[in-house]
Amino acid sequence: MGCVRRSERIVRLTRHLVDHPGTALSLTEMAEHYGVAKSSLSEDLAIIRSVFEQDGNGFLRTQLGANGGILFEVDVSTTREQEIMAEILAQLSDPQRILTGGYMFIxxxxxxxQILRNVGKMFAKLFAKEEPDVILTVETKGIPLAVITSEYLNIPYVVARRDHNWSEGPSVSTNYVSSFDRRIQSMSLSRRSIVQGARVLILDDFMKAGGTIKGMIALMEEFSATVVGTGVFMATAEPSEKFISSYRSLVTLAHMDEMSGSVVVEPGNYFTERM
Amino acid sequence: MGCVRRSERIVRLTRHLVDHPGTALSLTEMAEHYGVAKSSLSEDLAIIRSVFEQDGNGFLRTQLGANGGILFEVDVSTTREQEIMAEILAQLSDPQRILTGGYMFIxxxxxxxQILRNVGKMFAKLFAKEEPDVILTVETKGIPLAVITSEYLNIPYVVARRDHNWSEGPSVSTNYVSSFDRRIQSMSLSRRSIVQGARVLILDDFMKAGGTIKGMIALMEEFSATVVGTGVFMATAEPSEKFISSYRSLVTLAHMDEMSGSVVVEPGNYFTERM
Known part of the structure; x- marks a missing residue:
């Protein structure tokens, strides 16, 4: 009987933790809610913690303070990262992805x-220790990455617009040079989006020379915010000199040739550099 | 001892199911993986199912066929829906959201x-029975809604572009009239994005007269796809005659007056209409 009750509590606790990454669960409130002693809950959580850590799926952290409690932090085991990467590289290696003009359909x-979720978890794992307050991306294709990583880090995301947008109120703009067409472009962000001193994680889907990301960094200076990390899904190997000094990429586009139909994609510096 | 083993299996199963909504888990493979009898797993799953259903957090479904198994389908209890709605309406009722020109900062x-996750679950719950194959939205602000609902329904999303985009290959375009400026605009979608006969769920963040959504419906005709549902986060009460015949909204913007600084938001027809 005690075993059934424990099993049911463990289902509830596990579901709640996995469904609310980064959100502290108060042990006192839970004990009242379930009508059990805190010591029983502690035993339940010890089982959950040990399984999560054994499987490399996450950590249970103790957060102190008024809003303190137990929170779930996403982890991805190295084995799992390699499986995820193998699947992504297999999909990206298809020569049919080559588009006219040397672009790639990704x-x-x-x-x-499933892929987006895995990529979001990997970025969350990589950047959690930088303790970002907010994720910044620029429309359009970086948005899904920002949204999913925001869920796992439990922090909001903001989207810089490529044109000034009437429906977001007073905003701040900056100019940048995109690698695609070498033209000066502008991006803008609502003044209300980011508070002074915020710790910002920049995410985008694709990076060539890094002009767009350099623009986002410049924009953050206008907000007196601190960029604590930059992650991209795919970066091209060329040009090897980028506009920005440090970034983490999941995939490197090492070579693509439209004439011969060859594509070479490799694991990015996510796997080789250690922060 | 059996109790501890069961507890550990229940942590693993619960985490996996919650983390992979809509993905069938093979009982045979799991039994081999954990080295236990299928009957033990069935007992574990019965406990999980009963807790999920009791709490209104989801269902465990049995999927037949070659890729069959047990899958988790997200549910949101009516009580929880009301809590979620109350929080959203409280945030939206702030008069500081009124922007010049009668627009609203949302x-x-x-x-x-947390809000995006809850909204995604509510749309997933509402539209799961229509069995969509893919979610369609148009850039930019509908994307987060499409991404999060895609996770809970375990189906991909596609994003129509407001301009033709060079990096997505051959595409199909259609014209539409946006409610905002009454100008003819165009949206386009890569030919590879949607297969013929697909069942499409349209999602967007905001709807006034419905011109943009009408454009997406027209676009789907070009793909010979079937629109099986339309959901918007917020719809305005006026104009009461919309360009489209049926849609579901989470929030209705009943009234907004820039001069007096008054905003009236109400629960949308998500709560009043039954499909």
């Missing part, structure tokens, strides 16, 4: 819920 | 991970 990869 | 609401 939208459908990040449109698959 | 971006930050859907940028909060």
């Amino acid at each position: 939208t459908d990869v990040l449109s698959q819920p | 971006t930050d609401v859907l940028s909060q991970p």
